Amino acid sequence: MRKTIPVIGLACSACSARVEKHLSGLKGIESCSVSLAGRTALVEFDPAIISLETMKREVNDIGYDLVIEEGRNVAEIEKREFAALRRKTILSWVFTVLVMCISMRWIDLGSSLTVNISALVLALANMLICGRQFYINAWKQLRHGAASMDTLVALSTGIAFLFSAFNTFWGDAVWGSRGIEWHTYFDASVMIITFVLTGRLLEEKAKDGTASSIRQLMGMAPKTAHLVEKKTKRDTDGNIVEPAVVNEVPISTIEKGDLLEVRPGEKVPVDGEVVEAESFMTADAAYVDESMITGEPTPAEKKKGSRVLAGTIPSQGKFTMRARQIGEETALAHIIRMVQEAQSSKAPVQRIIDKAALIFVPVVVGIALLAFVIWWIVGGNAALPQAILSAVAVLVIACPCAMGLATPTALMVGIGKAAEKLILVKDAAALENLRKVNVLVTDKTGTITLPNQNVDFTKADDLDLEVRETLKPHAREAMEELQQNGVEIYMMSGDKDEAAHYWAEKAGILHYRSRVLPQDKENLVRQLQAEGKKVAMVGDGINDTQALALADVSIAIGKGTDVAMDVAHVTLMGDDLRALPDAIRLSRRTVSMIHQNLFWAFIYNIVCIPLAAGLPHAFGFDYQVTPSLASALMALSSLSVVLNSLRLKVMK
Helix, strand or coil: CEEEEEEECCCCHHHHHHHHHHHHCCCCEEEEEEECCCCEEEEEECCCCCCHHHHHHHHHHCCCEECCCCCCCHHHHHHHHHHHHHHHHHHHHHHHHHHHHHHCCCCCCCCHHHHHHHHHHHHHHHHHHCCHHHHHHHHHHHHCCCCCHHHHHHHHHHHHHHHHHHHHHHHHHHCHHHCCCCCCCHHHHHHHHHHHHHHHHHHHHHHHHHHHHHHHHHHCCCCEEEEEEECCEECCCCCEEECCEEEEEEHHHCCCCCEEEECCCCCCCCEEEEEEEECCCCCCCEEEECHHHHCCCCCEEECCCCEECCCCEEEECEEEEEEEECHHHCHHHHHHHHHHHHHHCCCHHHHHHHHHHHHHHHHHHHHHHHHHHHHHHHHHHHHHHHHHHHHHHHHHHCCCHHHHHHHHHHHHHHHHHHHHCCEEECCHHHHHHHCCCCEEEEECECCCEEECCCCCHHHHHHCCHHHHEEECCCHHHHHHHHHHCCCEEEEECCCCHHHHHHHHHHHCCCEEECCCCHHHHHHHHHHHHHCCCCEEEEECCHHHHHHHHHCCEEEEECCCCHHHHHHCCEEECCCCCCHHHHHHHHHHHHHHHHHHHHHHHHHHHHHHHHHHHCHHHHCCCCCCCCHHHHHHHHHHHHHHHHHHHHHHHHCC
C-alpha cells in the first residue's frame, strides 16, 4: 500500500531526515520519503505487517506526529498551529522588548542585581512559555541519539541563560575578584527564541504559497450533492404524477449507484454516467465545462450514457447522473493524489542533503565546542565570556533549515505550477530529468493528429489523410519550439510512408518512421539512448507502452489509455501540445532554482560559521557576530530560500 501521511512538528531538514530514517527502519515499510516543505511522509508499506497506528506511535516517540485519523482535518491542525505560533512569537517579542528596556536601563530598576534578576525572570518565562517546545523536542531526540534545529536552539539559549544566571549571583566573587569584567546575556537567550519563532512564522506564511496548487485542486471537489431519493412517476401520457424527491446531502454519504441531480453552475459531485439531460439548446443534452480537467475551453456535450467527472461544472442545462466512482476513486482524487505524491517525492540531490543533515547538527555542536576551547586556551579565563558567546553564536547561526528547504520548496512550486498548466508530474526525479531531454520520440495518431469523426473506415485506404485525421491545434507551433530549444524530434507512425511524410511535414517534424510496430518504437528509443541521448517518449495507447517504459522520461496524453498513463512519468491532461515545451522549460527553471537555493544555503554556512566562531579576531579585526544577530541571520537565510522558490509562481 502506498499512502501520503501528513507529519506534524517538522522544523528543519534534520527533522525530516530523522523521521524518514526512523520510519524506513521499521519492519513492513518498503520505502519512505518525508518532505519538509510539504510536511508529508510518502510511505509504501505492507498493512499485514505494520499498521498506521504503529507508525504513529513510533513517530510520536521521537517527538513528531502523524495525522492518520479520519476525523482530524490537516488544514485545521495547521491553522491552529500557525495561530499558536503567531501568539508565541508576539509574546516573545514582548519579553524581548522588556528585557532590552531593562538591560539598556531604559527602565530604571536601581541596582545591577535588581536589573539582572528582573531580566532573568523574564528570560526564564520566555523559555518556558514561548520556547518550551524546543526543549521538549531536544530532549526526546537526545533520548534516541538524534539532534535537530531544536537541539541547537535549546543548547544555545540554555548555555546563554545558565552562564548569565551564574554571573548574576556569583559574577563578582568569581570574575570580579580576578579583575575580569563580566556580563549577562539574558537578552541573547530571549532574542534567539524570538528570532527563531519569527523566522518559522514567516517561513510558514511563505510556504503556504507553495501548496496553493493542491488547495486549488481540493477546492474543485464539492462538499455536497443533490441525491435523488425517489424516482419521478409519470402517467400513460408521460405527464409527471409524482416528482422525484431531491435532498442535499454531504458528499461523504454518496454510494455507488446513487442517482444525483446536477444543476447549472454546480460542481459534479462524483464520477458517473448521465442518465438523462436537458438544456435550452436541446432536449436530450447538457453542456459541461471540463477545462479544469482536460484543458478544453469548449463545453463538452453530455447525453445519456456520457461520462462526467467530479469537479466539472454544467455551463448549460442540467442532468441526472448515476454515481460510478466515489471518494478516492474519482479522476479528480487521482489527480490530487498524484500531485501530492509528486510534491512529497525527492529529487536525487535531496537524498544526499538529507544524509548530510543527519550529521550536520552534531558537527555544528563540535565546531561550537572547538571555538569555545580555542578561545579559552588562547585567552585564558579573561576570554571565557568571549568563548561562550562564540560557541552560542555558532550553535544559532548554523541552521540546517535553509539547506533542507532549498530543494523541496522549489519542487513543490514547480510541480504545483505544472499541475496548474494541466501537466501532471509523477515524481521529483521526472521533473529533474525533463531538463536533460534532447530527443523526443512521438506517436502520430492520437498524439500529433486526431482521427476525424463520422468517417467510413471500411474504405480507409481510399480516403484522403486530411479526411481520416486532422493535425492537432498548435501541434506545429509546439514541435517548432521544441526543435528551436535543441530537442530533436522523431515521429513514429504505423501508416504507409506517404501518410507519415505528409503529417511529419505538416507538423514541422524533420525525422519520421513509417509502418512501425510497438517493437520498432522501443528499438528506436534504445538506439538513441545507446548514442548517449536523453530520450522522452510521447504516446497515448497500449502500442506505445513498451517505448514509454524504456524512455528516460515517458509522457502520456491524458485522453489516452489508462495503461499508457500508468507507465508515464508525466501526463498531459489536454490536447494542447504546447504543454510539452512548457514542461521542459518549467523543469529547467525549477532545477535552476534548486541550484540557486543550494548555492546560497551552502555559502551562508561557509561564511557565517567562521564569523560566528570569531575568526575575524585571528586577522586583527575586532568584530563579533552576536547570538542575537546570529539568530536573525539564521531566520533570514531560511526565509530567503522559500521566497526565492516562490518566484517560480510568477514566471511565465
